[in-house]
Amino acid sequence: MNDTSRPAVLAHRLGVVRGGAPVLKELEFSVPRGTVTGLLGPSGCGKTTLMRAVVGAQARVTGRLEVLGERAGSAALRHRLGYLTQAPSVYLDLTTTQNLDYWAAVLGVGRADRSEHVRSVLADVDLTEHAGALAGRLSSGQRARVSLAVALLGAPELLVLDEPTVGLDPVLRRSLWDLFHRLAAERGATLLISSHVMDEADRCDRLMLMREGRVLAEGTPGELRARTGTDSVEHAFLHLVEADRRARTP
Ligand SMILES: Nc1ncnc2c1ncn2[C@@H]1O[C@H](COP(=O)(O)OP(=O)(O)OP(=O)(O)O)[C@@H](O)[C@H]1O
Ligand SMILES: [Mg+2]
Numbered sequence: 001m002n003d004t005s006r007p008a009v010l011a012h013r014l015g016v017v018r019g020g021a022p023v024l025k026e027l028e029f030s031v032p033r034g035t036v037t038g039l040l041g042p043s044g045c046g047k048t049t050l051m052r053a054v055v056g057a058q059a060r061v062t063g064r065l066e067v068l069g070e071r072a073g074s075a076a077l078r079h080r081l082g083y084l085t086q087a088p089s090v091y092l093d094l095t096t097t098q099n100l101d102y103w104a105a106v107l108g109v110g111r112a113d114r115s116e117h118v119r120s121v122l123a124d125v126d127l128t129e130h131a132g133a134l135a136g137r138l139s140s141g142q143r144a145r146v147s148l149a150v151a152l153l154g155a156p157e158l159l160v161l162d163e164p165t166v167g168l169d170p171v172l173r174r175s176l177w178d179l180f181h182r183l184a185a186e187r188g189a190t191l192l193i194s195s196h197v198m199d200e201a202d203r204c205d206r207l208m209l210m211r212e213g214r215v216l217a218e219g220t221p222g223e224l225r226a227r228t229g230t231d232s233v234e235h236a237f238l239h240l241v242e243a244d245r246r247a248r249t250p
Helices: 047-055 075-080 096-107 111-124 140-152 170-187 200-205 222-227 233-249
Strands: 009-020 019-031 037-041 061-065 080-085 159-161 190-195 206-212 214-219
Touching: 009 047, 009 190, 019 047, 019 075, 019 206, 037 061, 047 061, 047 080, 047 111, 047 190, 061 159, 061 222, 075 080, 075 233, 096 111, 096 140, 096 233, 111 140, 140 159, 140 170, 159 200, 170 190, 170 200, 190 200, 206 222, 206 233, 214 233, 222 233
Parallel strands: 037 190, 037 206, 080 159, 159 190
Antiparallel strands: 009 019, 009 061, 206 214
C-alpha cells in the first residue's frame, strides 16, 4: 500500500519498555509527508527509541505505529526507509566510495547504476573530494557524513536521521539543512530529524517536542511560539514543560 494521502508516520498509543521501565508512554503523533519534521527534546527523553520504533529496530513496542501506510517493521518498508543511527557505522578500512558501494549493493542498487548513484549521494553530502580516502583517516564530521550518505542511498521516501548535524561546523550544518529541504521539496521525501539543541528548531517545517517519554506538543515553529505566547521555540518548550508540570501536580 502506498497511499500518499496518509501521513508518513502515524502513532496511536505508542509505548516502549526498555530495561523494565516505560521509555515511551502512550504517544500520539503524526508526521505529514514531504515535511522536514524535527524531533526535539533533552538527552534521554526517548528520541532514539522513537526512531528505532519507526524503522522497526526496537523491541517491545505496543500500540499502533504506521509507517508509509504499512505496519512499522514490515519487510515491505526495507527499501523505502533510510536510517542514520546516532553512532556512525562505517568500515574504517574501506574508502568512502567503497563504503557506499558496499551498502548500495546490499540495498540492491544495480551494478550499472551504482557508481553514478554513489557519486551523486557523495556530492549531496559534500564528500566528493574525499571519495577515495580511507574512512579511518577522515575527521569525525566527515565520517558522520559518510553515514548520512549511506542513509540517502536508494532515494528513500522516509529518512530517519538521528542527530545528523551534531559536531559539525555552522557552514556544514547549514548546507545539510539546505539538503534536507531540497530532498523534501524536489523528491517529496519525508525527513524525521532529531536534535537536542533548540537552535535548529526554526530550520524545521514542523516540530515534535518531547520530554520524559512523552510528546508535549507538535506543530510548526510559528504555531508553537504563538500557542505559548513566546518568541522562540526554546521559550515555547520551557513554557510547555512548566504547563505540563502544573497539569500533572495534584
Ligand atoms: N538499551 C537500553 N536499555 C535500557 N534502557 C535504555 C536503553 N537505551 C536507552 N534506555 C533508556 O531509554 C530512555 C530514552 O533513551 P533514548 O536513547 O531514546 O533517548 P534520547 O532522547 O535519544 O537521548 P540522547 O539525546 O542522549 O540521544 C533513557 O532514559 C535511557 O536511559
Ligand atoms: Mg538519542
